[in-house]
């Protein structure tokens with residue numbers, strides 16, 4: 664075949680980041696406004712072209728180790744270890760911002776390679792291969808990023824269990840996503856929470872509470888209670904701050920959103936930078952929140968209707 668193409672989207676974790684690593688439920692959805700495409704074409708050597716690096720895959724810098732690994736594992740599964748080709752990555756997902764870009768890039772590559780070698784790919788096989796890359800990028804991934812970036816619908820996700828897709832039934836609900844402009848530090852944050860968990864028994868309570876908040880959020884979504892969802896988001900942010908995964912920049916921008924009458928606001932993803940999300944039931948307020956966040960230094964904002972399911 665002369666061409667293989669694979670695509671995956673960004674993702675937003677609405678509730679349950681970090682606690683999901685400990686087996687608590689989380690809610691996430693594919694964020695269609697950002698996406699990555701991997702394009703595979705024949706070449707004389709195995710090579711990569713992305714915004715960080717262009718050249719032979721074998722010489723790629725250490726930061727691209729997870730990509731090298733997912734390619735090697737996928738070629739092993741496809742029994743194509745000696746094939747040569749070029750992979751071009753085009754992405755609108757901001758990297759290291761809690762939007763799952765590492766999982767999405769891996770998912771796009773796996774899909775692209777299976778397409779290139781004309782082989783059908785099951786969803787489980789895809790998630791397993793993405794997990795190999797995520798283990799390198801994240802250390803101890805829950806798998807939520809892989810599931811949300813490669814799926815089509817919102818998920819109620821529990822680590823190691825079958826993934827439950829569900830419909831967002833909210834009317835008049837708008838989520839403002841804002842990029843702080845600071846790199847998130849998922850790996851460090853997940854590692855620090857694990858340390859705290861060992862040292863301080865109260866951390867287990869925070870994690871259990873975050874799980875409860877995710878369960879309540881699912882009910883709020885299914886019952887179309889936007890205001891209740893906002894309150895649950897605020898409660899989650901307090902717990903995430905206790906877990907040390909928020910930071911000054913996030914706290915400041917969350918305050919800006921709250922000052923503009925957001926119904927709730929919290930960090931999303933690994934934290935310590937990255938993105939925050941804010942909720943409102945009016946499009947006009949959503950515009951105001953987005954503008955205020957940009958004036959306060961957010962480098963990008965998106966407004967996502969939670970009715971659209973996309």
Ligand code: PMV
Pocket residue numbers: 679680681682683684760761762763764801803804805806807808847849853931932933934937
């Ligand atoms: O920062 P992101 O987009 O990779 O999100 C990570 C979500 C965590 O719950 C913090 C980690 C995980 O693997 O679930």
